[in-house]
Amino acid sequence: MNGIFKRVEKKYILSASQYQTLMQRIGSKVTADGYGLHTICNIYYDSEHNDLIRRSIEKPVYKEKLRLRSYGIPTEGMDVFLELKKKWKGTVYKRRVELPLHVAEEYMENDRYPVVYDCQILREIDYMIHYYRLQPHLYLAYDRQAFYVTDNPEIRFTIDRRIRSRKNQLKLSLQDKGELLFDENTMLMEIKAPGALPEWFVKSLSELAIYPCSFSKYGRIYTESCDRKLPAARMMKELQ
Numbered sequence: 001m002n003g004i005f006k007r008v009e010k011k012y013i014l015s016a017s018q019y020q021t022l023m024q025r026i027g028s029k030v031t032a033d034g035y036g037l038h039t040i041c042n043i044y045y046d047s048e049h050n051d052l053i054r055r056s057i058e059k060p061v062y063k064e065k066l067r068l069r070s071y072g073i074p075t076e077g078m079d080v081f082l083e084l085k086k087k088w089k090g091t092v093y094k095r096r097v098e099l100p101l102h103v104a105e106e107y108m109e110n111d112r113y114p115v116v117y118d119c120q121i122l123r124e125i126d127y128m129i130h131y132y133r134l135q136p137h138l139y140l141a142y143d144r145q146a147f148y149v150t151d152n153p154e155i156r157f158t159i160d161r162r163i164r165s166r167k168n169q170l171k172l173s174l175q176d177k178g179e180l181l182f183d184e185n186t187m188l189m190e191i192k193a194p195g196a197l198p199e200w201f202v203k204s205l206s207e208l209a210i211y212p213c214s215f216s217k218y219g220r221i222y223t224e225s226c227d228r229k230l231p232a233a234r235m236m237k238e239l240q
Helices: 016-029 051-056 101-110 120-132 199-207 217-239
Strands: 003-015 030-032 038-046 062-071 079-088 091-100 135-149 152-166 186-193
Touching (some): 016 030, 016 199, 038 051, 051 217, 062 120, 079 101, 091 101, 091 120, 135 217, 152 217
Antiparallel strands (some): 030 135, 038 135, 062 079, 079 091, 135 152
16 A cells, blocks of 8 residues: 655664563553564665765754565565655655565666556655666565554554665565574664653653664664775775
């Protein structure tokens, strides 16, 4: 389903023990969504020189990214989502188009615009693709469980485990293996809400020393990749 989403997102890195204690405290006030624990797979796109992610990690007032997303490893005939995600002054705007896997791949790999699915959101995505000359840069997957506040379903939070990535085999239909970003005991929580959180939620986070942080999965992977390259670059420079 095509859609436009607007919300404030806050991210928290927490240990398995913090998560377990948090759920003991708030479990009676939240409900797990019907999907249960499931895997989300993404292909992130960027320019040849990584302009989008480099700008993103500088924490500007406005930033944007493009990804192709599936829920589970897609097979022929399944639908995937092409998502344009923008952030302006802390508010996230996500615009996405649902396409059959083969149509999305033909579009992103061979620049064959899917005329049958033409819409305003797809035209915005197409402009971005050609403006930045986007190409696939990263495969990223994680295992997610989602919850919502029972008496206010607009307040949701997700728990992502086993965040993993690779820079080859950049197709959603391939295996979901990759290099782990964190150890198995560390997870990422994202709270997505249109406004303020309930007092009981805020109090539980504070008492467990679970604090919001500025975090991007793609950004962290890109930064760590650059850090690993620095020693080799220095060595090459010294040998010249």
